[in-house]
Structure formats: structure tokens, C-alpha cells
Amino acid sequence: MSKLRLLFTKEAQASYISHLDLLRTFQRVFPRSGLEIRHSQGYHPHPILSIVLPLPVGQSSCCELLDFEVTQETDGQGVAQRLNEGLPAGIRVLACYPAVRPVRELAALQAEVTLEYDSGVPAGALPELSALLRQEELLVEKRTKHKELATVNIAPMLCDCRIEEGEGEVRLFVTVQAQNPGLNPQLLSQAIERYAPRLSPDFTRVRRCEVLDGTGRPFR
């Protein structure tokens, strides 16, 4: 038996695959690669695999992690290549290796948030945005697990932010807290709409770029 971890991308069309559908997709691709996923014991055995920090639908990422157990003894060599033959467009396994580090050591994630402005970036947007994102309090409304709306201050979960202007867009390179609690970078757009309505973008795109441990190094 081996515990393995996959590093994979989820982008383009695949960004729209939901968490549960992604699990199903992986469940199907493993038998094709000759790996036998370990199943739970009991009356309705189910395969043991979990996605580390499920990516919200619609966002893309080049650093997704999936943990799973196989019945064979293997260090994961050659697995990435075999899996890639059978995955949907937009999902690509970059590496497969023994899962050593515990998931709780994953502390932060880096994301690129692109704010699109169809009629050009409003004048003075950059200084206003960088002041806004340094505020001590950024309240947004968020659905809780019980489907109720709750107001949350996201400012403490925003660790770092760099801003760049491009053609008709503003790019935020943010580092946010990953778990307990984690921040969905999409919510930054909601904060902008709330505090600086004139800077509300026409569309917001989020791309997860890296997952980090407590020391700021990539978590693998």
C-alpha cells in the first residue's frame, strides 16, 4: 500500500468541473493507469481519494493537489504520464509522488485576480485599489455552510497584495490564508463592489498560482 499525491492543473474548460465531478473523473482515470485505488472497508466500499483544497467552480489553477491510496507499492513514478492519457482537456498531472507532508502544513495560497473593465480601467484605479486592499476591515457577505448569509471581515486573511495595470484590466497578485479559515480570492471583487463601486469590474477571473507552507515555500 502506498499513499501518493498528485500535483495537477485545472484550467480552461476543466475549471467548470465541480468538486464532486472531479473526484468522479479521477476515480475513473485510475483504473486506466493500472493503479488500484484502495477502497474503504464495509458494505459500500468507496475509493480513498481526496482533493486538498477544492477549487471554486470557474477558477483555474496550476497547483492542485490530490491525495490517494493505492494497493500497490509504488513511489508514483510514471503515473503522471499514464494518467494524462485519459484526462479531460484542461486537467494535466504535473507530478505524482509519495504524500509525506501533512495537509495541515498548507498555510497560504497565491492567486492572480484579473479585474476586467470593458470600457477601460477607470482613472486612478490603482492607488485607490491598493489603499482599499490595505484597509483593516473589508466586510463581505458570504454564504455559510447552513446557507445563511454572514458578514465576514476578509482583511485579516489577505496576507499580501501586488497590483498591476494592463490593457482594460487590473491584475491583483494576492497571497491569502488557505485554511481555517481560508479566503476565496473571488471575494475581493465583492469587496471592491462594496467599498469602491466605481471600480466594480465587468468580470473577474481568478487563477490559483501556488500553494505555500507556513514559511512561504511551495507546499508539495
Place this chain on the structure above:
Amino acid sequence: MDKRLERILPRVQKPARYVGGEYNAVIKNKAEVDTRIAFCFPDTYEIGMSNLGMRILYGVMNRMEGVWCERVFAPWGDMEEEMRRTGMPLFALESGDPVGEFDIIAFSVGYEMAFPGILNLLDLSGVPIRTADRTGLTPLVIAGGTAMYNPEPMADFIDVVSLGEGEYVTEELIELHRKARREGWSRRAFLTQAAQIPGLYVPSLYEVDYHEDGTVKAITPKEGAPAQVTKRIVPDLDESYFPVKTIVPSTEIVQDRVMLELFRGCIRGCRFCQAGYVYRPVRNRSSELCARYCVDACDDSGYQEVTLSSLSTSDYPPLTGLCDALEPFCAQRHVNLSLPSLRADNFSMELMQRLAKGRKSGLTFAPEAGTQRLRDVINKNVTQEELLRSCHTAFAGGYNAVKLYFMLGLPTETDEDVLAIADLAARVMHEWREAAPNKNRGVRITVSTSWFVPKPYTAFQWVGQISKEEYERRVALLRDAIKTKTVTYNWHDSETSVIEAVLARGDRKLCKVLETVWRKGARLDAWEEYFSYDRWQEAFAECGVDPSFYANRQRPADEIFPWETISCGVTKAYLRREYEKAAAGVTTPDCRTLCGGCGANRLTGGACRV
């Protein structure tokens, strides 16, 4: 990805349905393609991707050189709204290109309620909905599928109808269209030539005259079109294409498993069943080949569930042998076999033990009618004893749920027949008491009734559907007769059955109704969320069409049916004999016991190998 699409997707439910990119989706180099086909299913992705026919033809077309077949499904209401709001035309999943730019737009039509959806998809593509308003060679609008055996209500909208199994005729049609484009034929010239290919019906080449009472007087072919078009079949299933390597959706669909087709056709001849007649003759796929396809399909897709599919799976002669042969593979790979369409008369302990181990949830039987008399009328040759014995076997084997399907409104049905359904359910309950090893688990018996819809190409094609009031009275009668709490009664009160009855045996006068009802907003009318009976009633009234003329009228023996230009192989004379035997309560043995001479054997040019 298209920018408009990217912006729409976060606003709609289940966006994964609209992006393609699934494993095994076919992507071709446009520079090497001269024929682009948009293969449309007029229902949602989840339904369309569950259709085996669609998967077969997708494979058949894409293995042709220079042909790229892509999939198109109906957008759900929220998606359509967004598309119309942003002016985004209907697009194909593989390339994202607009459907209106394709050479051929093909529809797979399994159900009459999909008709308005076809008009909607054409409109979303920016293609004129009427064949008369399309002037060029492209896009050519074709359609096939079970609901196209009577394409007359859609005659104004479809250029070419492909009848029967599409494996061979689709290729022939594509080649002819390719030639026509290469040589610059007119649209008219192409359609005239297409009509010469066996199995292709070109509605615009037929003129229909009506009597004053609205019935058909004569159907006259024009420009050399044949007087009758006979459906096409694959004579030998072992020779035909099977999609071993097929698309694995990245989102959950209805039939999310390997669909292994064991045979086509059905030996039974239930007199109400259109599929049982139009899919004749019976052709079995060899058990060795089935086993190989099953293993290969699981290997490629990674699915762990396989449906052994057919119209009546327990009638497949080597079924137990096939299950046994697959046993080691299934055990090793955690693959479950599921068997739909079980018959109560040949359900056995042997078979049951081969079903999904561990999961003994429920079994479904369809006695269709409550009394032996009525089961004889419809030729559902299952006796009460057989049904009870099967239930006994199931209960003894640990099953604790049985679903029983019936139809209300079958020809000659009396109140006694209706009440007998309640009695039968009570007897099934009694069997459970006798047989269940562990009564603490309880039992669930579900009785479901649907409303009988007479269909063309069946022994009941002459019969009128009972009125809505009468149907509702019979439902109430049965509801009151079911007293046990362990028996749950579900009835289909959907008014779609009325509309289905109108469209199923409709003629070209309904084209106007379909266009009207679509303009009034009919789209995904197979879905209760979208179906509106009032909208259909308004459309009938506006077009001066009386729906009861189609649905409820008893048709005389000598009436010319609107669909008579089309033959599914089974002769009208045979169906009339079956109709008369039904009236006399005389049964017909299955094809394996005795050939009834239905005429379908002419399609293979010899005796059927049942």
C-alpha cells in the same frame, strides 16, 4: 474559450455541460476536414449523453475521413436566456463554433415532446426553421430516431429524415452531400438524389391531400421519390460499429455507465409497444463479442458499472453464460452489472445471484395490466403466477422493494381491470410475508401507472386515447382501492400524454401548431418545469386544430395514415391482424416460439435468427 461564454458560465447552473473537453471527445484539424456536422440532441446534456444511438453515430461519423462530427445539446432555460441576452449563437461543444456555419445539422429525436426543442435549437443557431426558407445546400437539416418514424408533424422543418438504424445510411448521406457541394448541385437536385437512397425520406417531395373530414386522401410522391421508404437496419450486429472508446463526461449524466447493447429488436410483440415493432427483426450480438466489448469499454472509460442493455434483457439467450464469463473481471475490478428490462416470467434465482452483489435494493417489473384478460389483449404474456413467483424469489433472496408498472386507459379496459391492479399489489405484499427471511426490514411496494398513448406502427394505432376526465376517474378509482400503507401509488398525471398522443399520430397540419407553440415559448417540453398544457391548447385553438381528432378518435380500418409512406418492415396487415386478435383477447406467441409473419424478416432477406 469564447469570451462571451466565459462570462455567461458563472451565471448558469451546471456550467460543465456547456464546455466540452471530455475524455475521448473528438478534436480534428479543421484544415483536414471538408464536412462539418453538428449532431444535435434536443434535450439537455445529461439526457443526450446517455443516449447510446448518439454515441454510436458520433463514432461512425468521426471515423470517416474529412468528416468532423460535433455534439450540440439544448441549453437549460437559464443558459438560453443568457445566450439570447448576449447574442451568443448556439455552438458545438468540440470546437465552440456556431452551429449555423456547419454543413449538416443532424437531430436525434427519440420522443415527440422534443419537437418544439428542435425548432428552438435551429432558431438559436440563426438557421431558418422552415425547410422552404433554407435555400442553399448548407446547412442541411436532417433528423432520425424513433420519433421520426412519423415525421409528418415536423415535415415543414426537416430536409431529410433518416429512418431506422443510422450506421450505414448516415455515411451514404454524408458522401452524397459532399459530392453535391463539390460539384455545386442545387439544393433541389441534392434532395431529389437523397430520396433515391434507401432509408432516406425527403418530406418536401411528397404532396398530401386530405378529405373534407381531415383524414388523409392521398400521398403523392414527386420528382421520382419512392412511393414507400423502408427503414434501414444493421443486418449483423457482430459486424457493426460499437463505441468501445467513447466519451466519458466530466459531469454526472443520467446513464453514467457503460451501455453494452446485447441485441436489437424484441421477440415479444406487446401490442402497445412501438419499440417492440419498429426495432424488428431481433438480432443478437454474440456473447463472446459482448464480453470483449464490456472489458474493453471498462478498461478505456474506467467505469465500474455496466448496463446490459436491450429492450428485454432477460430474453438474451446466452445471458447467464455472459454474466458468468464476466464474473472474474467484475470481481477483480469492482465492476457491477445491472440488468434493466427484466421480465417477470423468466426472472430466476440464478439471474438474481448475478446481479449487483451486496446492493439488493429494488426490482422493477412491468405487468402493464391488472387482469389476465387485459394482459392477453395487449399480448403481455406474463401470468399472475409468474409475477408472484418472481417476487417470491426476489423477497426470499433478500430484496425488500418491488416496483410494478402499469398503464391505465388500455383498449377494452374496464373498472374491474383497474381494481385488479390493487389486488395484484396486495398479493405481492402477501408473497413478501411468506418469503421474506427478515421481516423487520419491512417492504416497499410501489405501483406506478402511466396513461396509455396509442403509437403509430403498433397494433393499437387505430385506437383512440381515453379522455382526460376518464383517465383521472380511473386514477381515483385505483387510488381509493389501494388500502395497504406499504403500497405506494404513483400516477403520471402529466398532461404531456395528451400532447404526445396528438403528435405521435399527427399529420402535416400540426406543423403550424408546432411553430405556434414554439413561438409562444415551448422548448424543453419533456420537462415538467417547462411544459405548459395551456400553451398547447392556445396553439391548437389559434391554428384551428382539434387535438381530439388525433388523440381520441377511433380510426377506421381503411384510413390512410399520415405516416404510411414509411415502412418499418412490419406490415400494416400484420398489425391489423394483431389488432383483431387483441379485440378477441387472443395472444400471439413470441418470435422464438413461432414466427408470426410480421414482415420484418424481409429486411435481412431471410428468416430471422432469433
